[in-house]
Every structure is written in C-alpha cells, then in structure tokens.
Amino acid sequence: MKKFDLIIIGAGRASNLAAKAGKMGKKVAIIEKSKLGGTCPNRGCVPSKLLIGYAHVARAIKESNRHFIDSSINNIDVEKIFEETNKYISKIDPIYKKKFNENIEVFYGTGKFISNNIISVNNEQLTAPKIVIATGTKAVEAPHPKAWTSDDIFPLKGNIPKSITIVGSGFIACELANFFAAVGIETKLLVRSQRILGNEDSDISAIFKEEFVKNVDILFDTSIDTINYENENFDLTLINKDTTKTKHSSEALLYATGRESNTSSLDLQNTDIEVNDRGYINRDEFFETKAKGVYVVGDASGENMLQHAAAQEVNHLGKILLEDEKEALKFKYMPHGVFTEPEIASVGITEQKAKEQGIDYVTSITPWIASAKAMSTRLRYPRTKFIVNPNTYEILGCHLIGPESTTMMHQVLTVMHLDNDIRHLKEMLYIHPALSEALLPAAVEAVREVENLRI
Numbered sequence: 401m402k403k404f405d406l407i408i409i410g411a412g413r414a415s416n417l418a419a420k421a422g423k424m425g426k427k428v429a430i431i432e433k434s435k436l437g438g439t440c441p442n443r444g445c446v447p448s449k450l451l452i453g454y455a456h457v458a459r460a461i462k463e464s465n466r467h468f469i470d471s472s473i474n475n476i477d478v479e480k481i482f483e484e485t486n487k488y489i490s491k492i493d494p495i496y497k498k499k500f501n502e503n504i505e506v507f508y509g510t511g512k513f514i515s516n517n518i519i520s521v522n523n524e525q526l527t528a529p530k531i532v533i534a535t536g537t538k539a540v541e542a543p544h545p546k547a548w549t550s551d552d553i554f555p556l557k558g559n560i561p562k563s564i565t566i567v568g569s570g571f572i573a574c575e576l577a578n579f580f581a582a583v584g585i586e587t588k589l590l591v592r593s594q595r596i597l598g599n600e601d602s603d604i605s606a607i608f609k610e611e612f613v614k615n616v617d618i619l620f621d622t623s624i625d626t627i628n629y630e631n632e633n634f635d636l637t638l639i640n641k642d643t644t645k646t647k648h649s650s651e652a653l654l655y656a657t658g659r660e661s662n663t664s665s666l667d668l669q670n671t672d673i674e675v676n677d678r679g680y681i682n683r684d685e686f687f688e689t690k691a692k693g694v695y696v697v698g699d700a701s702g703e704n705m706l707q708h709a710a711a712q713e714v715n716h717l718g719k720i721l722l723e724d725e726k727e728a729l730k731f732k733y734m735p736h737g738v739f740t741e742p743e744i745a746s747v748g749i750t751e752q753k754a755k756e757q758g759i760d761y762v763t764s765i766t767p768w769i770a771s772a773k774a775m776s777t778r779l780r781y782p783r784t785k786f787i788v789n790p791n792t793y794e795i796l797g798c799h800l801i802g803p804e805s806t807t808m809m810h811q812v813l814t815v816m817h818l819d820n821d822i823r824h825l826k827e828m829l830y831i832h833p834a835l836s837e838a839l840l841p842a843a844v845e846a847v848r849e850v851e852n853l854r855i
C-alpha cells in the first residue's frame with residue numbers, strides 16, 4: 401500500500417490544493433479519471449465562453465443595421481472556431497501537470513473507496529490521513545447514443561453539423577443555442593415549459609425570453625417523443641403540451657438538461673460517508689464528511705455548482721488542512737452570470753424567493769437609458785432590478801440584463817462584500833457617461849422606495 405499525506409480524488413479546482421500541498425513538502429496523490437483541470441477549462445466555463453466570443457462578433461455584424469450600417473457576413477469558418485477551441489483544450493492537462501512538483505504523484509484512473517481511508521486506483525491501493533473528494537458532476541446522459549451532451553462539444557465529437565436541435569432551458573442550453581444560431585448553424589431549442597432560465601428573477605427571465613426568441617428559434621411547451629437516427633440525421637417526433645405531434649429533423653441533437661452527481665463511481669458504500677437524496681455528499685461547515693479525515697469540496701457537494709464557489713472552497717480547505725485555519729467559510733453572497741445575448745448577471749435573492757420566504761423587501765426595476773454609453777448600444781431592454789431590505793438598506797438581490805452585465809455586477813458585489821448598504825451606490829461618484837452609470841438611477845430609485853415606506 402502506498403502512503404501519502406494527502407489524497408485528492410478529482411483534479412478540477414482541487415488541482416490547486418495538490419499544487420499548494422506539494423510546495424509545502426507534503427506527499428500528495430491526485431487521482432483523475434479524465435483530464436487535469438476538470439470541467440471548467442476542459443469542457444465547461446472556458447471553452448463555452450470562447451465560443452461566445454465568436455457569437456458576439458457575428459451578432460454585432462448581423463445587427464449592425466440597428467446603427468444604420470449595412471453589412472453582411474461572407475463566411476463563418478466554424479471548423480476553424482472548433483479547431484482553435486480544441487487547441488486550447490489540448491493544452492490544459494500539460495499546463496496543470498507543470499504546476500505539480502516532485503512531491504505530487506498523478507494517477508490517471510477512477511478512484512474508489514475500499515474503506516474510509518483506503519483508495520484503490522488502477523489496481524493499486526493508496527492511503528492517507530486526509531482524503532479530499534472533488535469529483536464534480538457529470539452531464540445528465542442523453543437518451544440516444546448518437547445524441548450529444550455539452551461534454552461532447554468540447555472537443556467536438558464528429559463533424560460540424562449544418563443543423564442542431566438542443567434540449568434544455570438552463571444556462572448551458574441557452575449559451576450553446578446562442579452560439580450555434582449566431583454562427584449560422586440552423587438551431588432549434590426545445591423548452592419543456594413556457595419558462596426559460598427559470599431560476600432567474602421572473603422579471604429578468606421575461607425580458608430575456610422576449611429578446612432571446614429574436615435570436616434563437618425556440619419551441620416552448622415541447623419535448624421529444626421519439627428519436628430515429630438514420631443516414632447521419634435525427635428524425636424527431638416532437639410533442640407539445642396539448643399532445644400535438646410534429647416532425648423535425650437535424651444533423652445533431654444535443655441534450656443540456658442538467659448535471660448530476662459523480663459519486664456513483666466512488667463506491668461510497670464501503671465508507672461512513674453519507675449522501676443526500678440527490679446523490680451529493682453531505683458535509684459539515686468545515687467540508688468534512690461523516691468519515692473523519694475525508695472532505696468534500698466543489699460541485700461534488702451539490703451546493704453551488706459554480707467555478708468561483710469551487711475555487712474558493714478549495715482555497716479555504718487548503719487553509720484548514722495546511723495552515724490550521726479555524727474559521728468556516730461562509731459565502732455572504734453567490735453571484736452568477738449567463739453569457740448569452742442578452743447577458744444576465746445575478747446575485748442574491750429573486751423576488752419570487754423573497755415572497756416565498758416572507759422576507760420584508762422593496763424592489764426597483766430601472767432602464768439603463770440614463771447612461772449615454774448604454775444609449776449608444778441602441779438597445780431598449782437593459783434593466784437593473786434591486787431587491788432591498790427596507791429596514792437596513794441591505795441589497796438582498798440584484799439582477800442585471802444588458803450588455804456587459806457580468807462586468808457591471810462587480811460594482812454591486814464590492815458594496816455587498818464591504819458594507820452592504822445600497823446608499824453607497826447612490827452616493828458614490830461615477831465616470832460619466834460610462835455603462836456603470838446606469839446603476840446610479842437604479843440605486844436612487846431603490847433608496848426612494850425604502851424611504852417612501854418609512855414616511
């Protein structure tokens with residue numbers, strides 16, 4: 401049996417923990433069944449956002465007549481786009497490997513628990529006083545062997561299709577549909593209900609829907625009844641909510657219907673580790689599972705499912721394990737972005753959730769027209785929505801829809817991080833007429849709503 405100071409299963413964000421422990425002289429085993437770096441750089445955040453860059457330029461050209469510019473696209477080399485994206489992905493594993501010093505041994509294989517502190521991989525047995533599970537999630541499997549999930553896009557499995565059907569209504573489905581439609585691939589998005597991006601604040605998802613249907617062909621209340629694959633083509637029977645059936649065909653079929661726990665590969669039945677009803681691993685506030693010395697971080701806990709959350713958790717676990725940190729990590733807020741056109745950024749509670757939870761709140765929803773930079777986009781839909789605690793001026797939620805929302809949100813995040821009081825956004829000085837200036841009338845309006853309540 402090989403002995404280590406630390407064993408890590410899953411080399412996504414937890415690769416950073418391995419590198420840090422190795423630098424501190426600890427003997428580390430890191431086990432990875434696929435590529436070092438995990439989902440984010442290999443088949444998640446990064447490659448999907450690289451594609452958005454191409455979509456953005458294509459759309460700007462297509463929509464240039466909004467600015468009275470008559471232009472057209474001669475050709476989009478989608479082959480080249482995927483070639484470039486694949487080139488980026490192929491460099492990830494070696495880049496991560498370079499971060500590891502001689503104290504770190506990499507095992508390419510599936511790690512499984514034999515007991516609370518013994519792991520088997522490739523017919524070897526490893527043990528350590530501290531074991532970290534960072535196994536992330538996997539795409540929910542597609543119901544047809546020839547259909548793709550987002551994992552099959554990065555790198556692209558097969559040829560560039562001329563047409564694609566995408567199933568799903570979450571951010572991955574929307575980002576990919578946005579890309580394929582923008583670069584000229586005939587795209588149809590199938591959404592089971594009337595709502596798209598259903599976890600967003602309902603005012604924001606309603607604006608999103610109104611705008612997104614202008615870019616992407618969407619069938620609402622629709623799912624797939626039967627799939628027939630012949631001559632490299634999918635012949636689909638679609639079924640509507642009212643049971644009407646229609647035919648549709650496309651060269652590719654992509655399911656983006658969610659992510660699920662990866663823990664089934666771990667043989668947790670051989671341990672004291674407990675999982676919840678969704679198959680995600682339970683842990684205490686210091687990330688420790690029911691098995692002493694075994695920790696879980698990142699998506700494997702099923703809590704936040706975002707790269708920035710996983711990275712912070714891994715960083716904090718490093719402090720707990722290697723620097724004797726005694727404080728638990730508590731996220732004060734958890735922002736996220738949807739990198740589509742329109743772009744969305746969101747933090748904190750939605751109005752629906754505030755209502756459900758019986759929280760006291762006021763809201764404001766303000767257009768961006770006060771900023772000349774926003775006006776120059778000639779878009780009318782961009783909005784800021786604030787949800788504020790009327791007793792304390794605390795920002796409970798902020799939801800932006802419009803160009804560069806994810807960048808603009810950081811100003812709100814800074815206030816929330818330091819001293820969460822919306823009056824700072826009302827009183828601070830803005831560069832005129834920057835896009836961020838759109839936050840000023842939004843904050844003024846929200847503060848007015850609070851003060852109206854107090855009169």
Ligand SMILES: Cc1cc2nc3c(=O)[nH]c(=O)nc-3n(C[C@H](O)[C@H](O)[C@H](O)COP(=O)(O)OP(=O)(O)OC[C@H]3O[C@@H](n4cnc5c(N)ncnc54)[C@H](O)[C@@H]3O)c2cc1C
Nearest residue numbers: 410412413433438439444445511535536698699705706707
């Ligand atoms: C298409 C897509 C787009 C995304 N876009 C964004 C975004 O814009 N912003 C954002 O914040 N997040 C985004 N995410 C989510 C983000 O990628 C994850 O939250 C993040 O990667 C989680 O990191 P992790 O280290 O917990 O897990 P992962 O990065 O998934 O790493 C887990 C690793 O464990 C390995 N593994 C699993 N089981 C075993 C085993 N038994 N033995 C050995 N190895 C194992 C896996 O192969 C994997 O490499 C996106 C995800 C996808 C799929």
